[in-house]
Amino acid sequence: MNHTDHVNLLRGGIPAPGGVWDDFGSGTGAFTLALAELLGPDAEIYSIDQDRGSLRTQARAMQSHFPHTTVHYRTANFTQPFDDLPPLDGLVVANALHFQKYAAQASVVQQLKSYLRPEGHFIVVEYGVDRGNHWVPYPLSYRSWKKLAYTCGFTHTQLLAERPSRFLHTIYAAVSW
Ligand SMILES: C[S@@+](CC[C@H](N)C(=O)[O-])C[C@H]1O[C@@H](n2cnc3c(N)ncnc32)[C@H](O)[C@@H]1O
Numbered sequence: 001m002n003h004t005d006h007v008n009l010l011r012g013g014i015p016a017p018g019g020v021w022d023d024f025g026s027g028t029g030a031f032t033l034a035l036a037e038l039l040g041p042d043a044e045i046y047s048i049d050q051d052r053g054s055l056r057t058q059a060r061a062m063q064s065h066f067p068h069t070t071v072h073y074r075t076a077n078f079t080q081p082f083d084d085l086p087p088l089d090g091l092v093v094a095n096a097l098h099f100q101k102y103a104a105q106a107s108v109v110q111q112l113k114s115y116l117r118p119e120g121h122f123i124v125v126e127y128g129v130d131r132g133n134h135w136v137p138y139p140l141s142y143r144s145w146k147k148l149a150y151t152c153g154f155t156h157t158q159l160l161a162e163r164p165s166r167f168l169h170t171i172y173a174a175v176s177w
Contacts, residue, residue, distance in 0.1 A: 001030075001163070001171075003030075003033060003034065003037075005163065006030050006031055006033065006034035007034045007037050007038060008161060009031075009034070009125060009160065009161045009163070009171075009172075009173040010031060010034050010035065010038060010092065010123060010125075010160070010173055011038060011160070011161075012158075012160040012161065012175070013090070013121055013123040013158075013160050013173065013174075013175035014035075014038045014039065014090070014121075015090075015121065017038070017039050017040040017042065017043065018039060018040060018042040018043050019039065019043055019044075019089030019090065020043070020044045020045075020046070020086050020087070020088050020089050021035055021039060021043060021044075021045050021046070021088060021089060021090045021091060021092070022045070022046040022047075022048065022085065022088050022090075022091040022092070022115065023035060023045065023046070023047050023048070023091070023092045023093075023094070024048050024078040024091060024092070024093045024096060024112060025048070025049055025050075025078060025093055025094065025095070025096025025097075025099075026047040026048060026049045026054075026055070026058060026092075026094075027049055027051070027054045027058070027095075027096075028054045028057045028058050028061070029047065029054075029057070029058030029061055029062060030094070031092050031094040031125065032045060032047045032058060032062065032071065032092075033058075033061060033062065033065060033066065035092060036062065036065070036066035036069040036071070037066070039069075040069075041066075041068040041069055043069060043070070044070045044071075044072070044086075045069060045070065045071045045072070046071075046072045046074065046085060046088075047071050047072065047073050047074070048073075048074045048075075048076050048078050048082075049074075049075065049076075050075065050076065050077050050078075051075070052075045055073045055074075055075060058073070059071070059073055078093075078096070078108075078112070079100070079104075079108050079111070081111065082115070085115050087115070087116070087117045087120075088115050088116050088117065088120050089116075089117060089120055089121070090116070090120055090121035090122070090123065091112060091115065091116060091120070091121075091122055091123065092123045092124075092125065093112060093122075093123075093124055093125070094123075094124070094125035094126075094173075095125055095126065095127075095136075095171075097109070097124060097126060097138075097140070098126060098127065098132060098136050098137060098138050098139040098140070099137065099138070100138060101137075101138055102138050102140075105138070105140070105148060106148060106151055106152055109122075109148060109149070109152045110152050110153070113152055113153065113154070119177060120177065121175050121176075121177050122149070122154065122175065122176045122177065123160070123173060123174070123175050124145055124149075124173070124174050124175075124176070125171065125172070125173045126139055126140055126141075126142075126145060126171070126172060126174075127139040127141075127165060127167070127168040127169060127170065127171055127172075128141045128142060128162060128165075128169050128170035128171065128172050129141055129168055129169045129170075130144055133168070135167075136167070136168055139168065142159050142162070142172050142174055145157070145174055145176075146174070149174075149176040154176035154177060155177075156176065156177050157174055157175070157176040158174060158175050158176075159172060159173075159174050160172075160173040160174055160175055161173050
């Protein structure tokens with residue numbers, strides 16, 4: 001997938017440009033860069049990953065493609081509470097929830113949800129399967145995400161886009177609010 005694919009996966013989940021968004025488990029920034037494009041230069045983005053090297057690579061790409069976007073990089077484990085994030089208009093967790101054991105996913109989602117404003121948008125990008133492998137241990141299909149989102153208190157969930165994946169079946173993006 002390229003930058004256009006990342007943008008197209010998220011596009012329908014972004015209600016308006018600007019605002020404060022967070023990309024949890026942002027890695028080298030595939031979806032942070034997509035957020036920067038979709039939200040425009042007035043947005044403020046928090047980009048959190050436990051891998052400092054990935055964030056450094058990401059910061060270079062951001063500087064070269066979206067130099068006017070404000071991005072706060074944090075090297076941290078997103079399952080630990082953050083008490084200094086501003087209320088978020090939206091968040092993305094892309095290809096990162098599947099590292100949490102199934103039994104832990106609800107509490108992680110609830111914690112991330114607690115950072116959102118009441119009408120904030122929670123975008124998940126995941127593989128469309130419910131059985132993992134060594135690299136993608138605990139993926140959840142759209143159907144499973146919809147159930148989990150409901151359990152976590154989201155009243156609306158919508159599939160944004162789905163693409164075939166050469167790694168694992170399909171990759172989809174969904175938004176809950
Ligand atoms: C498969 S990569 C996905 C990166 C990016 N979101 C994307 O879709 O291209 C997973 C990323 O999540 C990060 N990650 C996984 N669990 C994390 C956690 N608990 N806290 C912070 N980062 C985490 C990893 O360091 C890695 O950079």
